[in-house]
Amino acid sequence: MAAVGFVSFCASGCPMMSWLRPGTAKMVSSQLHTTARSATKDYYEVLVLGGGTGGITMSARMKRRIGAGNVAVVEPSENHFYQPIWTLVGAGAKQLATSSRPTASVIPSGVQWIQSRVEKLEPDKNCVYLENNQKISYKYLIIALGLQLHYEKIKGLPEGFNSPKIGSNYSVLTVEKTWKALQGFQEGNAIFTFPNTPVKCAGAPQKIMYLSEAYLRKTGKRPKAKIIFNTSLGVIFGVQKYADALLEIIKSRDINVNYRYNLTEVRPDKQEAVFENLDKIGETKVYQYEMLHVTPPMGPPDVLLNSPVSDASGWVDVNKETLQHKKYPNVFGIGDCTNLPTSKTAAAIAGQSGILDKTISSIMNGKAPVKKYDGYTSCPLVTNYNRAILAEFDYNAQPLETFPFDQSKERLTSFHMKADMMPFLYWHGLLKGYWGGPAPIRKLMHLGLK
Incomplete structure (x- = not known):
């Protein structure tokens, strides 16, 4: 317990x-x-x-x-x-x-x-x-x-949720759109984002990435998919022990990680996502997507x-x-x-x-x-439909694990x-x-x- x-x-x-x-109350009839x-x-x-x-x-x-x-x-x-x-x-x-x-x-x-x-x-x-x-x-x-979530701070995103290609697990109104976008995926880029603000549950943006990758493998679509994680951060996770474990998973599953990239615009009519390079002021990069999971800016x-x-x-x-x-x-x-x-x-x-x-x-x-x-x-880092890593840590970003075994293992x-x-x-x-x-x-x- x-x-x-x-x-x-x-x-x-x-x-x-x-x-x-x-419209929140209308979602759960x-x-x-x-x-x-x-x-x-x-x-x-x-x-x-x-x-x-x-x-x-x-x-x-x-x-x-x-x-x-x-x-x-x-x-x-x-x-x-x-x-x-x-x-x-x-x-x-x-x-x-x-x-x-x-x-x-x-x-x-x-x-x-x-x-x-x-x-x-x-x-x-x-x-x-x-x-x-x-x-x-x-x-x-x-x-x-x-x-507070700020989807509106990403140009084109609020109306972009009318597209079947975009979802976000952070809202009751958009979480089911993630599943529909994943089911509808055929081939191309599946992109997952992490914003340049404080967020709640900082592990969630990559949890859905691991689950999506597993789903695409299960359904035989993985060979035609490129999994991309564009994060505003400079590391995959703030605690080194768990970061090392996650990087091993990322490498074994051929996931592409781009650090210091922040989503600024979505063009749903073209299926394009625009990211700013936080290390080079004024530089942006446009990605085509077949599926886009957005973690919104928060404040x-x-x-x-x-x-x-x-x-x-x-x-x-x-x-x-x-x-x-x-x-x-x-x-x-x-x-x-x-x-x-x-x-x-x-x-x-x-x-x-x-x-x-x-x-x-x-x-x-x-x-x-x-x-x-x-x-x-703590953050239970779900890495598959039947596996997770139990990350627990303190103010100093040091592991503070409860069980007497290595919790960085899936x-x-x-x-x-x-x-x-x-x-x-x-x-x-x-x-x-x-x-x-x-x-x-x-x-x-x-x-x-x-």
Whole structure:
């Protein structure tokens, strides 16, 4: 059961990119319709902004600490998504409907769900403003707003999704398009991208590449396919141990990797993708594609841009060890919206949640926080339809593996943890606030040794 810590949940659950939000609810017709809820009070002891992974997890923990009636969650979306499974949805191995549940079903019982959007934060006055100028005050504020996808920043891409050749596993509206593009592939270039911005689940852009390559081999189309990974980064993965393992896979499968190339434009009528060379200003290269999987640029939610709680880039400015805000002692951040120097995954949120719970408890009791977050995160690097590498690491990009064996090896058990165990543990463990990362299990597995 402890294996939930290994999963790279890839997101904060609900937030969608702004230009796609209006149609989100139409995508999953089986969802229960929930009635809009507004605040029944204008003050809560703990106010949580965001109903994604971090927000739901912390609201569950705060409910147990101070009582449900003292906690509220602000979240506009009617549906909560388990996004890690979208890697497998895009590869045809899972159904999209399995990734979604009504938000009402994941809000802890008794906790107030305020179904609205945050319009403004005023931490100097201990309040936030929602839609319709509704003001909510708080004693403690937890910011868990996730991040925002920016497909619109790639010229031609939003309309390009009408093409059967383009998909993206990062949105509920486009993940099934990935599978259709893969099924329709005949011959030519299959291109996978990584943008020049922070991203959630940094391993996901290449997971779908490995799965697509495996699918093309299975269907006999691989000889006519050229697999291309164009990444804005200068390395295949930020932790050397796992990078070495991935480079071996890339070499054995004849995958072409181009470093420091960033997608700037899509021309769907010509099936062309335009990339800028980040090392040579002004230089671009045009690629023909038969299939294109796009990882969009990402950034902080609009409400955090130029906010008192954010740094110059718009990320919530928190202490990397305690998750307490650097300026406002009653404000805290968790997950993708923060400037924590670690990968933006819900495996990281699991580790952060346990620390943040203890941080807030200490502050409520008038004590200084003592527990420290070490930057733990993980990424299950799916490399085939029945294999995965379990990458776990810390702030220093050093492996922080839980099992007493080499997790950089492709394993069937690692794949089944990702595909079968993790969804159950996500809904019934992490979101209910019972999982704070695998550190205790790691200590047990390694007999107390580092």
